[in-house]
Amino acid sequence: MSVRKRTWTTPSGEERSAWVCEYTDAGGKRRRKTFKLKKQADQFASSAAVEVRQGVHVADSESTTVEEAGRLWLTGARVSNLERSTVEDYARLLRLHVNPLIGQTRLNMLTISRLRAFEDELREKGRSASMTRRVLTTMSTLLAEAQERGLVGRNVARDMRSRRGGGEGRHQGKLKVGVDIPNREEIRALINSVSGRWRPLILVAAFCGLRASELRGLRWVDVDLGKREIHVRQRADRFNAIGSPKSVSGERTVPLPPMALNTLREWKVACPKGKLGLVFPNMSGNVEVLGNILKRGLHPAWVAAGVSIDTGKRDKKTKPILVAKYSGLHALRHWHASWLINRKEDGGLALPPKSVQERMGHSTIAMTMDTYSHLFPRGDDEAELAEAEASVFG
Known part of the structure; x- marks a missing residue:
């Protein structure tokens, strides 16, 4: 040297x-x-x-740019049969958030300070805290692939410490009952207001906790009405393509509560027939589009139940225009998790974290606890402390 x-x-x-x-x-x-x-x-x-x-x-001549490394990474993702919607999400992140800001930087010129400056630039240009985290996670995965290809010697994204003092981000990350998670009264009102072809879907979503993609891909052969359980074995992505669950843990068996069970029995007679044998198909028997479920089924049901928000606007008949308080099917999945977690005296099942993980189909217990740990009973309530103390001293 x-x-x-x-x-x-x-x-x-x-x-x-x-x-x-x-x-x-x-x-x-x-x-x-x-x-x-x-x-x-x-x-x-x-x-x-x-x-x-x-x-x-890695010498300059052996390295490449972030943009070119991203193209190689996406090619590898497609060849490995990664779900189409996932690859499209990655491509969108690179196209909108990575390439315009850091795409022409050579990989071997990336340092922790350069990546930190990139993070700051993302925030300054209006990206949310959650989007910034997603972009940095994508960069880490991209660099790991480039490292295996010999295009860079170090994954600086993996070495970069997460920012501390991000109280606002952590606060936003906690799901709140009445904001992100419907409360018990809202769920009761929803169930009482929904009817027709949407009623069985919403009941299964709320009381079985299936993801929207799992509901759209559910087949009758995977519903055992005799044993009162659903076997989750496939899902339908945003392009209506049928594939495997999101992870190995996503393939699971969940019990059917009585109301959902009886509704499914009635629905099986009226359900549109199709070669896919789906439980919740469109009227032609094919995979139902998520947008139709929301716009024609869930959102009107929330509004009819009185769980809505006044937009402050008026229609042609001068009636107030109301929108659903909860916009996605995932709110019902969150409610299901809270129902599994809550104490029996509060109307829940009081299941332990591992059981909640298995019912929800999370890949790790860490995912369950990161999302729902604040909903579990603390176990240090005054009455419980007093009872525990009394058991020690007789």
Whole structure:
């Protein structure tokens, strides 16, 4: 590893100079990198020497840009048969949030400070805290792939510490009953107001906790009315393509409560028939579009139940325009989780965290606790403390 000054004369007779760092990489190949200042060359020589010893150095000619690495990563995702909707999400993140800001940066020029500046730029340009986290997670996955391809020696996104003091983000991340999770009275009003083809779907969503994609892909052969249980074995993505559940844990068996069971028995007679044998198909027997479920089924049912928000606008008949308080099917899944968790005296099932994880189809117990830990009884209520104390002293 040597640093020297190089001087030359241009064709016009002008004398110029630069500093050159010459070294041999881990593969025994001679490398040269030119700098304007000696300080820059010395700094590179120091860091490159360490990287060469550790076997993680990647020369400029062997590296590539973030944008090109992203294309390679997406190609690999498609070849590995990753779900189409997932690949589309990744591509959208790269196109809208990564490439415009950092796409032309070479991978081996990425440092923790450069990535931190990228994070700041995302926030300054209006990206939310959750979107910023998603983008950085995507960068970490992209760099891990590039590292395996030998395009970069270090995954700086993985080494970067998460920001501390993000109280606002953590506060927003906690699901709140009455804001993100319907309360018991709202669910009761919803069930009492919904009818027709949407009633069995909403009952199963609320009392079995299936994801929207799992509801749309559910088949009658996976519903055992005799044993009163549903086997989740497939799902329908946003493009209506049938595939496997999101994870191995997503393939599970969940019990059918009496009301949902009886409603399904009645619905099976009236359900549109189709070659897919779906429980909640469209009127042609094919996969129902999520937008139709929301706009024609769930949202009108919430409004009819009185669980709505006044937009402040009026229709042509001067009646107030109301919208559903909860916009997605996932609110019913959140309610199901809270029902599993709540104490029996509060109308819940009081299941332990591991059972909740299995019912919800979460891939890890950490996912369950990260999302719903604040809903579990604390176990330190005054009455319980007094009872525990009395048991010790007799």
